[in-house]
Amino acid sequence: MVEQPGAAVIGLGMMGERYARLWRELHATRLVSVYDIVAERAEGVARELGCTAAGSLEEAVGAEGVEIVSVCTNDEAHREACVAAAQAGRHVLVEKPLATTLEDCDAIIDACRRAGVKLMTGHVCRFDPRYVKCHDAVTAGEVGEVVQVFARRNNITASGRRIGPRTSVAFFLGVHDIDLIQWITGRPITRVCAESCSKVLSSIPADDTIMTVFRMEGGAVGALETCWVIPEGSPNSLDARLEVVGTRGRVAACLGCEGFEQASAERAERPDIAYWTEMHDSAQGALRRQLEHFVECVLEDRAPAVSAEDARRAVEVAAAIHQSLESGGPVEIGT
Numbered sequence: 303m304v305e306q307p308g309a310a311v312i313g314l315g316m317m318g319e320r321y322a323r324l325w326r327e328l329h330a331t332r333l334v335s336v337y338d339i340v341a342e343r344a345e346g347v348a349r350e351l352g353c354t355a356a357g358s359l360e361e362a363v364g365a366e367g368v369e370i371v372s373v374c375t376n377d378e379a380h381r382e383a384c385v386a387a388a389q390a391g392r393h394v395l396v397e398k399p400l401a402t403t404l405e406d407c408d409a410i411i412d413a414c415r416r417a418g419v420k421l422m423t424g425h426v427c428r429f430d431p432r433y434v435k436c437h438d439a440v441t442a443g444e445v446g447e448v449v450q451v452f453a454r455r456n457n458i459t460a461s462g463r464r465i466g467p468r469t470s471v472a473f474f475l476g477v478h479d480i481d482l483i484q485w486i487t488g489r490p491i492t493r494v495c496a497e498s499c500s501k502v503l504s505s506i507p508a509d510d511t512i513m514t515v516f517r518m519e520g521g522a523v524g525a526l527e528t529c530w531v532i533p534e535g536s537p538n539s540l541d542a543r544l545e546v547v548g549t550r551g552r553v554a555a556c557l558g559c560e561g562f563e564q565a566s567a568e569r570a571e572r573p574d575i576a577y578w579t580e581m582h583d584s585a586q587g588a589l590r591r592q593l594e595h596f597v598e599c600v601l602e603d604r605a606p607a608v609s610a611e612d613a614r615r616a617v618e619v620a621a622a623i624h625q626s627l628e629s630g631g632p633v634e635i636g637t
């Protein structure tokens with residue numbers, strides 16, 4: 303292992319551009335190569351950040367000095383890049399969800415195990431102190447036995463219009479909370495029953511919202527609200543909440559109103575300052591902490607905070623939610 307591992311980024315949309323910038327900004331890493339199926343995107347990022355625009359996936363992951371590959375392609379296109387990176391002996395940091403099918407999850411996990419490289423899925427909420435505090439309190443037994451869990455993740459319609467044609471609100475948004483619920487409580491979700499509605503995005507076609515009622519190992523019950531059609535004019539583009547009620551206490555994380563507001567004559571805004579925000583010419587927030595954590599795991603040979611099994615389990619539950627929508631009834635998930 304070299305002192306300052308090189309990184310490659312595959313897929314240079316909204317998230318990939320952020321990863322590329324962070325790998326370049328972090329003192330511990332350097333950005334070596336970037337690749338996107340749209341060549342101009344890779345060329346633009348390479349020009350701006352001073353790295354190589356690779357002409358192919360193999361060239362990007364195989365470039366000299368690359369030790370970490372972050373995969374930021376669309377949800378359903380994670381497998382090919384993750385497997386190629388692992389086969390080239392690179393550590394893999396892949397955006398959430400790990401994949402959209404269990405078959406793809408298993409192929410990625412298997413390739414990383416065989417190559418002996420680290421694999422972490424970017425469940426970035428695990429690097430948000432509000433959720434970490436919930437986890438730590440529940441894990442320390444401070445709420446007693448978990449009785450009820452509620453999670454909400456609602457985004458503005460622009461998000462549904464942008465992502466709706468490619469994936470579902472359960473895989474894009476719900477998977478964050480599915481992972482959080484199982485991580486915070488330490489219990490798997492064992493049964494789901496879901497309902498959906500499509501009006502705003504019916505022409506795509508995509509669900510506007512999916513509401514899921516679930517049961518967990520140990521008997522707790524919960525509800526998961528995922529929606530990506532809240533009005534464009536909303537002051538905050540994300541409205542998210544998680545609450546755990548136990549036999550002796552309660553914890554809650556509330557996102558969306560981060561304590562900073564800006565208003566003009568036309569509109570008021572509460573921008574994200576928790577996950578990605580500019581401060582003193584660098585990008586700060588939970589995404590940066592996630593990348594720093596992964597590099598530390600690589601350099602110190604530690605297990606990443608999000609295990610492959612946890613990431614797979616989140617995909618399994620999201621897939622069960624879709625099975626429930628199709629069948630119209632509850633779906634059991636084996637433990």
Ligand SMILES: NC(=O)c1ccc[n+]([C@@H]2O[C@H](COP(=O)([O-])OP(=O)(O)OC[C@H]3O[C@@H](n4cnc5c(N)ncnc54)[C@H](O)[C@@H]3O)[C@@H](O)[C@H]2O)c1
Nearest residue numbers: 313314315316317318338339374375376377379397398426
């Ligand atoms: N952690 C979060 O909060 C968060 C937020 C948004 C998106 N995401 C996740 O990040 C990933 C990317 O999302 P995005 O919003 O950046 O999407 P995006 O559409 O903005 O970017 C995806 C990019 O991948 C490229 N691409 C697609 N297939 C490819 C392939 N086979 N090889 C190389 N490049 C390919 C596309 O050309 C595009 O540039 C998704 O998995 C998404 O769920 C996570």
